[in-house]
Amino acid sequence: GQNIDQPTEMTATEGAIVQINCTYQTSGFNGLFWYQQHAGEAPTFLSYNVLDGLEEKGRFSSFLSRSKGYSYLLLKELQMKDSASYLCAVSGLYGQNFVFGPGTRLSVLP
Amino acid sequence: DTAVSQTPKYLVTQMGNDKSIKCEQNLGHDTMYWYKQDSKKFLKIMFSYNNKELIINETVPNRFSPKSPDKAHLNLHINSLELGDSAVYFCASSSTGPTNEKLFFGSGTQLSVL
Numbered sequence: 001g002q003n004i005d006q007p008t009e010m011t012a013t014e015g016a017i018v019q020i021n022c023t024y025q026t027s028g029f030n031g032l033f034w035y036q037q038h039a040g041e042a043p044t045f046l047s048y049n050v051l052d053g054l055e056e057k058g059r060f061s062s063f064l065s066r067s068k069g070y071s072y073l074l075l076k077e078l079q080m081k082d083s084a085s086y087l088c089a090v091s092g093l094y095g096q097n098f099v100f101g102p103g104t105r106l107s108v109l110p
Numbered sequence: 111d112t113a114v115s116q117t118p119k120y121l122v123t124q125m126g127n128d129k130s131i132k133c134e135q136n137l138g139h140d141t142m143y144w145y146k147q148d149s150k151k152f153l154k155i156m157f158s159y160n161n162k163e164l165i166i167n168e169t170v171p172n173r174f175s176p177k178s179p180d181k182a183h184l185n186l187h188i189n190s191l192e193l194g195d196s197a198v199y200f201c202a203s204s205s206t207g208p209t210n211e212k213l214f215f216g217s218g219t220q221l222s223v224l
Contacts, residue, residue, distance in 0.1 A: 033212060042200060042215035043153070085151060089213075097166055098143065098204070098213050100153040 002026040004101035006088050011107045016078050020104045022071045022088030034062050034073045035087040037103070043087055047073070083108045113137050116201045116216035123191055124224055131186045131219045133201030141165070142184035143202040143213070144176060153200070159184050160206065196223045
């Protein structure tokens with residue numbers, strides 16, 4: 001089975017940096033994904049890690065440690081539009097099973 | 111062109127009715143999914159089909175029956191709707207294999223059972 005955990009809510013200030021953690025336990029692992037979901041909309045892809053280390057994409061970076069079952073999403077220079085839920089997801093063997101964590105609701109304050 | 115399209119966007123119906131949600135993807139992906147997102151916003155996988163074959167069937171009541179006529183379509187039929195079925199249902203697709211690719215989501219169907 002798969003178990004994924006994330007903090008429920010976080011608050012940060014515009015212009016700041018925030019780190020959203022994700023821990024997972026899976027029976028098969030093919031990659032770890034981060035998705036952003038604004039209220040009333042579908043999730044959209046942010047980043048993907050399959051090997052240990054940091055992947056950087058503009059203001060967003062994601063880190064993975066497979067041995068620790070741990071990932072984080074780092075958001076820099078926060079903007080009001082970054083207020084959303086951030087979902088950690090693990091794909092199993094052959095990538096045919098994407099399981100999502102409970103999501104972290106981020107509120108960016110002025 | 112919409113990559114993953116699902117219809118309808120909103121569905122309001124009475125308890126006991128039968129309803130269907132349709133999903134189509136034009137990305138050439140071989141795997142399609144149905145997810146349910148409840149009021150607590152937890153996105154839970156229901157079904158996964160790979161090349162029209164059922165791969166994953168999580169603990170979902172058998173009132174829910176997915177149908178995949180071809181690998182570009184995955185429809186969801188729900189019999190005898192119950193109040194607890196009210197949620198947002200998302201269709202998604204991906205390619206699978208040695209290099210995992212991301213999920214693409216449809217815009218969601220908000221189902222309200224009265």
